[in-house]
Amino acid sequence: MPKVTYVEHDGTEHRLDVPVGLSVMRGAVNHNIPGIDADCGGECACATCHVYVDPAWFDKLGPQSDQEVSMLSFAALAEPNSRLSCQITMTDGLDGLVVRLPEAQH
């Protein structure tokens, strides 16, 4: 089973199994990882599942939809390596993915 490491803002790490086909957001929410709010439940409609993708992995992710680009543009703490984790679907190729969580979601 592929693994994702979620690093909270304070540095606390959680290394979790996230099955192929599940979103990185869902992996966090299923394990109650603090720092990913996912208000809309994965519809790319709230930008509260925002994560920073470790540079080693950023280019390995699928492309961003216009909707994701749009929603991310409103996130206060967005950086060039920001993604909405509900739009990152786990594959075997992403085994070992590392994402960092922002200070807060809004």
Next chain:
Amino acid sequence: MNAPLGAGLDGDPHRIALDAIDVSDPRLYRDDVWHPYFARLRREDPVHYFRDSRYGPYWAVTRYKDIMQVEVNHQVYSSASELGGIQIEEQPKDMDRPSFIRMDPPKHDEQRKVVSPVVAPGNLANMEGLIRERTARVLDGLPRNETFDWVDRVSIELTTMMLATLFDYPWDDRRQLTYWSDVAICNVNSPDAPVHSEAERFTELGKMAAALGALFNERAVQPPKFDLLSMLAHGEATRQMPIREFMGTLALLIVGGNDTTRNTMSGSVLALHEHPGEYRKLRDNPALIPSMVSEVIRYVTPVIHMRRTAKEDAELGGKHIKKGDKVVIWYVSGNRDPDAIEEPDQLVIDRPRPRQHLSFGFGIHRCVGNRLAELQLRVLWEELLPRFPAIEVMGPPHRLYSNFIHGIRSLPVRIPA
């Protein structure tokens, strides 16, 4: 009171013809009787075309997932003021007051981004201490063993203070902001409204623009600071906005930034009173406050509907929407949709995924102040619970005559000593 619409509204909601149900009737919300009409619509015709309403023909969208679809597809479902804006009732064309809530991208995006930093996580953290201090002071000043109006003494008092801070508005004049908020959003047909015609409303909002415009002009020539007027005065996309857009933007921030939170503060007291088991659960475990806050925001649904206009033909819930059609998404219904939310008519303060409600909207127009609203509500209950053994509701709420704002004008309560 204005002439009512379909006689059906006075008949049995379970039997009247669907077309006789006009959910845009403000009486439904004033009298709190809207539930069965929406239950019928969700079950029988979730995307329903009302041919004859007091506002002309419109599509009523009543299920959670269809509402979400409209929200996310802003390219199809426009918020633009020129097409009619975001309420079922349209502003008169010569008195319309655009703001970014009634704009599409790119202009919407540019303007929203000017003000959104005021509620960025760091700024919220900075404001929490101040919010807590004020909340404590207001609560400590409340009478005990005596009936008073929670709306006036707490909900309006606290949210007005918040507004004064957000605008850096002269403290002693802060109730003027509440007045202008009520003017901006009232239904002019209500006998309780502060103004009774669109012309009167426009005149009063003109005075608001003049007063706030004076501060705006002062701050434009001073270094930028962290209040909404300074941000508007310095923002590239907003510093030269025309007067009616200025009126609209101020009204948006004043209403969105206070009225909704005010009504949820009042509604939270009422909701917990109506669900004593949940109130007990909360007292036994104050760690449930954040979850309760979200659940109350769902249960109250401070904004009853939003409206869009189709820019092209589209399919929605199996129906064919035509370009130009008015599409109304009823948050108050989507938040009670059993296909999306379990036991939706029950207040359940520890339900899973409490934030998955529609009250803040979704998509690019999602309430920019949502986390500030949650913060104010959380602090209110954190300060309330240890201070008061109970808040007894002593009589029915007096609700607002409106199909847009789900408001409570007064709520008599008593706090035992």
